Every structure is written in C-alpha cells, then in structure tokens.
Amino acid sequence: xxxxxxxxxxxxxxxxxxxxxxxxxxxxxxxxxxxxxxxxxxxxxxxxxxxxxxxxxxxxxxxxxxxxxxxxxxxxxxxxxxxxxxxxxxxxxxxxxxxxxxxxxxxxxxxxxxxxxxxxxxxxxxxxxxxxxxxxxxxxxxxxxxxxxxxxxxxxxxxxxxxxxxxxxxxxxxxxxxxxxxxxxxxxxxxxxxxxxxxxxxxxxxxxxxxxxxxxxxxxxxxxxxxxxxxxxxxxxxxxxxxxxxxxxxxxxxxxxxxxxxxxxxxxxxxxxxxxxxxxxxxxxxxxxxxxxxxxxxxxxxxxxxxxxxxxxxxxxxxxxx
Numbered sequence: 089x090x091x092x093x094x095x096x097x098x099x100x101x102x103x104x105x106x107x108x109x110x111x112x113x114x115x116x117x118x119x120x121x122x123x124x125x126x127x128x129x130x131x132x133x134x135x136x137x138x139x140x141x142x143x144x145x146x147x148x149x150x151x152x153x154x155x156x157x158x159x160x161x162x163x164x165x166x167x168x169x170x171x172x173x174x175x176x177x178x179x180x181x182x183x184x185x186x187x188x189x190x191x192x193x194x195x196x197x198x199x200x201x202x203x204x205x206x207x208x209x210x211x212x213x214x215x216x217x218x219x220x221x222x223x224x225x226x227x228x229x230x231x232x233x234x235x236x237x238x239x240x241x242x243x244x245x246x247x248x249x250x251x252x253x254x255x256x257x258x259x260x261x262x263x264x265x266x267x268x269x270x271x272x273x274x275x276x277x278x279x280x281x282x283x284x285x286x287x288x289x290x291x292x293x294x295x296x297x298x299x300x301x302x303x304x305x306x307x308x309x310x311x312x313x314x315x316x317x318x319x320x321x322x323x324x325x326x327x328x329x330x331x332x333x334x335x336x337x338x339x340x341x342x343x344x345x346x347x348x349x350x351x352x353x354x355x356x357x358x359x360x361x362x363x364x365x366x367x368x369x370x371x372x373x374x375x376x377x378x379x380x381x382x383x384x385x386x387x388x389x390x391x392x393x394x395x396x397x398x399x400x401x402x403x404x405x406x407x408x409x410x
Contacts, residue, residue, distance in 0.1 A: 117136055117139060117140070117141045118141050118142055118145045118147070118153075120132075120136055120141075121133060121136040121137065121141045121153060122147050122153065122156065124136060125153060125156045125157050125160060125162060125165055126156065126160065128160060128162060130162055130164050130165050133157070133162065133165045133168070134164065134165065134168050137165075137168045137169060137172050138168075141153075143169050143172045143173055143174040144173070144174060144175055144178065148180075149180050149181050149182065150180040150181040151180045151184075152174065152175070152178050152180075152186070153169055153174065154166065154169045154170070154174040154175070154176065154178065154186040155178070155180065155184065155185065155186045155189055157169060157186075157198075158186035158187070158189040158190040158195065158198050158202065159189040159190075159193060161190075161193065161195040161197075161198055162198075163195070163197040163198050163201055166186070166198050166201050166202065167201055170201070170202075170205045176202060176205045176206055176207050177206075177207060177208050177211065179211070179213070182213060182214045182215075183211075183212065183213035183214040183215075184213050184214075185207065185208070185211050185213075185219075186198075186202055186207065187199065187202045187203070187207040187208070187209070187211065187219045188211070188213060188217075188219050188222055190202055190219075190231065191219035191220065191222050191223040191228065191231045191235060192219070192222035192223065192225070192226055192228075193226070193228075194223070194226055194228030194230070194231055195231070196228075196230035196231055196234060199219075199230075199231045199234045199235065200234055203234060203235075203238040209235055209238045209239050209240045210239075210240060210241050216249070216253075218240065218241065218246070219231075219235055219240070220232065220235045220236070220240040220241065220246060221246060221249075221250070221255075221258055223235055224246065224250075224257075224258045224261040224262050224265065225255070225257045225258050225261065226261075227257075227261050227264075229265075232261075232265055243262050243265060243266060243267035243268070244267065244268060244271045246258065246262055246267070247259065247262045247263070247267040247268070247269075247271055247283060248271055248273055248274070248283055248286075250262060251283045251286050251287050251292070251295055251299075252273075252276075252278075252286060252290070254290065254292050254295065256292075256294055256295055256298075259295050259298055259299075260298055263298060263299070263302045269283065269284070269299045269302040269303050269304040270282060270283075270284075270303075270304055270305050270308060271283050272311060273286055279312055280310050280311035280312030280315070280316075281310045281311070281312075281315065281318070282304065282305065282308040282310075282320070283299060283304070284296060284299045284300065284304040284305070284306065284308065284320050285308070285310065285318070285319065285320045285323050287299060288320045288323045288324050288327070288329070288332055288336075289323040289326075289327070291327065291329070293329075293331065293332055293335070296320070296332065296335075297335070300335075300339050306319075306320060306321075306336060306339050306340055306341045306342075307319050307320070307321070307340075307341055307342040307345050308320070309345065309347075315347075316347060316348060317345075317346060317347030317348055317349075317351070318347060319341065319342070319345045319353075320336055320341065321333065321336045321337070321341040321342075321343070321345070321353045322345075322351075322352070322353050322356055324336055325353045325356045325357045325361050325365060325369075326356060326360075326361075328360070328361050328362060328365065330362065330364050330365050330368070333353075333365050333368055333369070334368055337368060337369075337372045343369055343372040343373055343374045344373070344374060344375050344378065346378070348382070349380055349381055349382040349383040349385075349386075350378065350379060350380045350381035350382065351380055351383075351385070352374070352375070352378055353369055353374065354366065354369045354370070354374040354375070354376070354378060354390045355378060355380065355385075355388065355389070355390050355393055357369055357390075357400075358390035358391070358393040358394040358397075358400055358404065359393040359394070363397075363399040363400050363403055366390075366400050366403050366404070367403055370403065370404075370407045374390075376390060376391075376404055376407045376408050376409045377389055377390075377391075377408070377409060377410060378390065389409065390404050390409060391404050391405070391409040391410070
C-alpha cells in the first residue's frame with residue numbers, strides 16, 4: 089500500500105489512537121490515586137489530584153475517591169478532592185456517602201470538612217441508616233456532636249427508629265448521649281406508644297432493660313385511640329412473655345393500670361396468657377374482681393374472661409374471684 093493511501097487511514101484512526109492513550113493514562117492515574125489514598129500517602133494523592141485525575145471516577149462497589157479518603161481519615165486529601173470538584177453527596181450502590189464513612193469510623197476532622205462542603209447530614213443508606221446512626225453505633229462522640237451541630241435529626245427520631253429495628257448499639261449510645269427514654273412513637277401502627285412499650289411489643293428485652301435503666305416510665309399509657317391506656321405490662325401479657333412480665337413488675341409496673349374502658353393486665357392474661365403469668369399478676373396485687381366498664385367486653389371480669397381455662401379459673405377463685 090502506498091504512503092499516499094496510508095495517510096487517509098492514519099487521519100481516520102489517529103484521533104482514536106490518541107483518545108485511547110489519553111484514556112489509558114487517565115485510568116492509570118486514577119488507579120494510582122486509589123492506591124495512594126488506600127496507603128495513606130497524602131503527598132502522592134495531592135500530586136495526582138493536581139495532575140488532573142478524574143475525582144468523580146467510580147471505584148470498587150460504585151464508590152468514589154472521596155468515600156475512600158473519608159474512610160481512611162485523610163482530611164487533606166478530602167479537602168483537595170472537594171476543591172477539585174468531587175461530588176460531596178455521591179453515593180455508592182449501597183447508598184453510602186463519604187459522610188457516612190467519616191461518621192461510622194469516627195473521623196471528626198473529615199466529618200467537619202464534609203459538612204462544611206454541604207454534605208447531606210440526614211442522607212439514608214440502603215439500610216435506612218443516617219450518618220448519625222452510624223456514629224452512634226460506633227460511639228464516636230466528636231462525630232456525634234458535629235452531626236448534631238450540623239442539623240442531624242434529633243435523638244428522638246433516631247431512638248425510635250433504632251428501637252423499631254432492634255438496634256441495640258444505637259439505642260445504648262443514643263441514651264448515653266442524652267436521648268429521652270420516654271419518647272413517644274409518632275408514626276406507623278404503633279403511633280402513640282412509648283419506646284419502652286414498643287420494645288416490649290416487638291420482643292426486644294435487652295432494649296427494654298436499657299430503657300428502664302435510663303429512666304423510662306414503666307407504666308406510661310398508649311396515647312392514641314386504638315390502644316389508648318395500654319402499658320408495657322399489658323403488651324408483655326399479650327406477648328405471653330412471662331420473663332418480661334416479671335421484669336416489669338419487679339421494676340415497679342402498675343399492675344392495675346387500666347384503659348379508659350377498664351381493661352387491665354389481669355383481664356388480658358385471664359383470657360389468653362399462661363397460668364404462670366396470671367399467678368405473677370395476682371402475687372403483685374392485681375385486682376381479682378376488676379370489671380370492664382365499657383366496650384364490647386363491658387361487665388367482664390378476669391373470671392368471666394377465663395371461661396373454661398381450668399387452671400386459670402382455679403387460680404382466680406383461690407384469690408377470691410367471684
């Protein structure tokens with residue numbers, strides 16, 4: 089083939105060849121940047137950023153250099169990436185952001201830098217967790233305070249969410265940081281109940297113990313219509329949870345607390361709980377002849393609710409039921 093014939097081909101393919109070389113160089117530069125950040129080599133990282141590495145290139149599980157730098161706690165690299173245009177709220181395939189990593193691993197200086205750059209403080213990941221959730225889970229005091237100052241949702245909502253999902257570490261750290269153990273659930277099917285009642289209802293005894301130790305009102309009544317007046321003790325009875333019934337009674341639960349209609353723990357227990365639970369309630373001073381005042385069970389007593397439950401009926405009669 090003559091040189092004259094080759095020239096058009098070169099003109100056609102030369103821009104493609106140059107582009108491929110440029111892409112390869114950029115890819116190499118970004119690979120080097122990832123390695124430098126992982127190694128904690130800030131001098132090398134800053135040099136590569138200045139040389140034009142694509143600061144928003146995706147690495148790993150759809151992550152970014154900013155997430156990586158935040159995770160390893162390299163604040164100068166974080167600042168350089170942000171200055172070069174890194175997207176502060178970029179998230180990976182699991183919904184994780186740079187702020188999540190900084191908070192979860194307790195890097196206070198990085199947390200502060202990301203917040204100053206506009207990081208979304210209440211961004212929720214694929215698990216529904218916020219950076220403050222992660223900071224609380226790890227017990228990172230500085231990050232917790234920075235996130236609160238940065239406008240993170242109050243501990244009230246975090247505590248409710250953590251109790252609802254049975255997240256013991258977050259509950260523990262939220263209470264230690266000042267969350268109110270008497271917070272009321274304000275949404276969903278348990279709207280109006282205390283967080284203690286919620287913990288009992290969903291079968292989380294360790295969380296219930298933490299809340300009690302933190303000063304939760306053991307006999308706080310449900311505040312909304314459907315379950316108005318129900319207490320943690322009543323939920324334990326409905327769950328047929330003998331151990332929790334004993335713990336609540338030992339902690340001072342009001343055994344005769346009742347709903348506006350007059351339903352109390354013994355009436356609920358007589359209908360469906362074990363004889364052991366009925367016995368515990370009677371030993372704690374439950375009123376054996378309490379009577380439902382209104383509703384579809386108006387006029388009912390523990391004895392009438394027990395019906396043909398022979399062991400429960402015998403316990404109630406021995407305690408003076410009539």
